[in-house]
Amino acid sequence: MPFISIMKLMKSFTPLTILLFFFICADLFPQSRIENKSIFYDAESWILFEDYKEALPLYQQLIESDPDNSNYKYRIGQCYINMPGEKEKAITFLEEAVKNINPRYREGRFNETGAPHDALYYLANAYGINNQLDKALETYELFKRNLNTKIYDTAVVNLQIRSCHNAKVLMSTSRYIREHNLGNTINKSGSEFNPVISDDETMMVFSRSLAFYDATLYSTKVNGSWTEPQNMNELLKIDRDIYPTSLSRDGRVLYLYNSENYDGNIFTTSFENGIWSPIVKLNDNINTKYWESHAAISHDNNRLYFTSNRKNTIGGLDIFVSQRDTAGNWGPAVNLGPVINTPYNEETPFLSKNDRILFFSSRGHYNMGGHDIFYSTLLENGEWSVPLNAGYPLNTTDDDLFFRPLNDGFEGYFAKYSPDGFGLQDIYRIEIYSDEHPLTYESDTLSMPDTILPKTILITSMNIDSIADITLTSADSLISPLKSEPDSGLTAEHQKKAVFSQPIASPEYGSKIAEKQAEVLSEIDKKSTDENVAKKAAPTDVPPDITEPEPGPEKGCSLWYVWLIAGTGLVVLFIILARKKKL
Numbered sequence: 001m002p003f004i005s006i007m008k009l010m011k012s013f014t015p016l017t018i019l020l021f022f023f024i025c026a027d028l029f030p031q032s033r034i035e036n037k038s039i040f041y042d043a044e045s046w047i048l049f050e051d052y053k054e055a056l057p058l059y060q061q062l063i064e065s066d067p068d069n070s071n072y073k074y075r076i077g078q079c080y081i082n083m084p085g086e087k088e089k090a091i092t093f094l095e096e097a098v099k100n101i102n103p104r105y106r107e108g109r110f111n112e113t114g115a116p117h118d119a120l121y122y123l124a125n126a127y128g129i130n131n132q133l134d135k136a137l138e139t140y141e142l143f144k145r146n147l148n149t150k151i152y153d154t155a156v157v158n159l160q161i162r163s164c165h166n167a168k169v170l171m172s173t174s175r176y177i178r179e180h181n182l183g184n185t186i187n188k189s190g191s192e193f194n195p196v197i198s199d200d201e202t203m204m205v206f207s208r209s210l211a212f213y214d215a216t217l218y219s220t221k222v223n224g225s226w227t228e229p230q231n232m233n234e235l236l237k238i239d240r241d242i243y244p245t246s247l248s249r250d251g252r253v254l255y256l257y258n259s260e261n262y263d264g265n266i267f268t269t270s271f272e273n274g275i276w277s278p279i280v281k282l283n284d285n286i287n288t289k290y291w292e293s294h295a296a297i298s299h300d301n302n303r304l305y306f307t308s309n310r311k312n313t314i315g316g317l318d319i320f321v322s323q324r325d326t327a328g329n330w331g332p333a334v335n336l337g338p339v340i341n342t343p344y345n346e347e348t349p350f351l352s353k354n355d356r357i358l359f360f361s362s363r364g365h366y367n368m369g370g371h372d373i374f375y376s377t378l379l380e381n382g383e384w385s386v387p388l389n390a391g392y393p394l395n396t397t398d399d400d401l402f403f404r405p406l407n408d409g410f411e412g413y414f415a416k417y418s419p420d421g422f423g424l425q426d427i428y429r430i431e432i433y434s435d436e437h438p439l440t441y442e443s444d445t446l447s448m449p450d451t452i453l454p455k456t457i458l459i460t461s462m463n464i465d466s467i468a469d470i471t472l473t474s475a476d477s478l479i480s481p482l483k484s485e486p487d488s489g490l491t492a493e494h495q496k497k498a499v500f501s502q503p504i505a506s507p508e509y510g511s512k513i514a515e516k517q518a519e520v521l522s523e524i525d526k527k528s529t530d531e532n533v534a535k536k537a538a539p540t541d542v543p544p545d546i547t548e549p550e551p552g553p554e555k556g557c558s559l560w561y562v563w564l565i566a567g568t569g570l571v572v573l574f575i576i577l578a579r580k581k582k583l
Helices: 003-011 015-048 052-065 070-080 087-100 118-129 133-145 154-172 507-527 560-582
Strands: 177-181 192-197 203-209 214-222 242-247 253-258 265-272 292-297 303-308 318-323 346-351 357-362 372-377 404-406 411-416 426-432 476-479
Touching: 015 052, 015 070, 052 070, 070 087, 070 118, 087 118, 118 133, 118 154, 133 154, 192 242, 192 404, 192 411, 192 426, 203 242, 214 242, 253 292, 265 292, 292 346, 303 346, 318 346, 346 404
Parallel strands: 242 292
Antiparallel strands: 177 426, 177 476, 192 203, 203 214, 242 253, 253 265, 292 303, 303 318, 346 357, 357 372, 404 411, 411 426
16 A cells, blocks of 8 residues: 555544554554464474374464464374374375475474475375375485485485385285274273283283373273273372383283383382282383383293393394392393394383293384384294284284283284274274184174185184174174275175184294295385485375475565554654644
């Protein structure tokens, strides 16, 4: 608007009216900006502590006042990708954020409206977690194009790319799993996780997310049903987050982890005469000034397998073992070595009933994304065998941790998110079918078209044309590829009643996976020979509307109305002063 027009407009108002308008606006906009700035820094602090649940509503509040802010979109996507049951929502926000990448992005600055280069990496992760593997691969390559090797470790990006290829292989050789949700006595509307259980399945300890903290609870099974869980934090007067890591075979000794003062340590408590004893910190052979995050007791109570990032690890958290001495104290810790431990984190070790099969989670090995569950067998020479991936769908393209096996590992307890569950994460009892662990059944027969029967089906003492009907409760579900084949001829009910088999630990399965792994690794290694692979041309089929912007001038503040108000105020003051002179 021309200056003359502004002057004409102002003549229709008294100087007092204009002055009041100026001061109201001048007070309103800075006040709103100050409030948003405070909200922004609160949200950034929650991100720093990786508390995405607290950060998300703050960024959502900010984006309402600035819907085109790509930094807020990036942060919202980052929050969603770290929240159970919400991860699919991350894609939309990250796809929008990467359209406005600022090469000179300033993290933690309120005035920043662009997204960082990292947004591409988070978008690729979001695609991968949601099983859009081709889009994930394309976006990882796009991220690598302008990768600053002084800031980013290309090995981590290459690991993610390799995991996508591994996922395709593992998802093509799917396991067949039955899940039983433990019900609403155990599972509530929040998250239940980290279940540990006695061998006879009559004592269980687990974690539950409450309003202001994560509680440790225990429940006993009476007449086949779980009793109402008791809050151990209240019973033991523990005023900090502490998490169960393992339970002795008789359910009497519990091991727990706590990260007080940014130092992870392992504690223990005993259950006698219906009372849990005060927690006791384990000795210096277990707990150090470094981070100890998990401990599992062997079934003979003489060995403790635990994770630590102490000196001389192979990388990140490694699995160690300590032997109990004749006085009952834990001896020096021994690293399990490079067959088990990788340059990446290993976590949540557990043992089979005979202590000869080690189950654990790792970001390394033949991994399909995040942490995967692996198992290794103790050989006659005392060495551990090369770990095998426990397979899909027990493992997914997301983080899979804390599988507590029963017996030989074909059964176990596991926490996961399901849209059919009671809350964010529920605790399930699962069974993995195999030649060594066929499903037992008795009921009427169910006939299915021969054409849809997988070659790996195992029918015990039955003709292949007559498959026994498995009686499942309403809380049970059978996970198999047939659920994704609408033309298979099976109804939803039939899909829950099919009997499948695939070995979890047989040499034949292991060799097939090893062959597939070798093929994939060989192909990837050929593509990665050139050290300048990150600088090669971008893939032709990139996800829609995702392009790397050319470096440009940094964007400034677009609050033009503030300048207009300030200018108007100066004009008003000039008029008042001029009139005073005339008087």
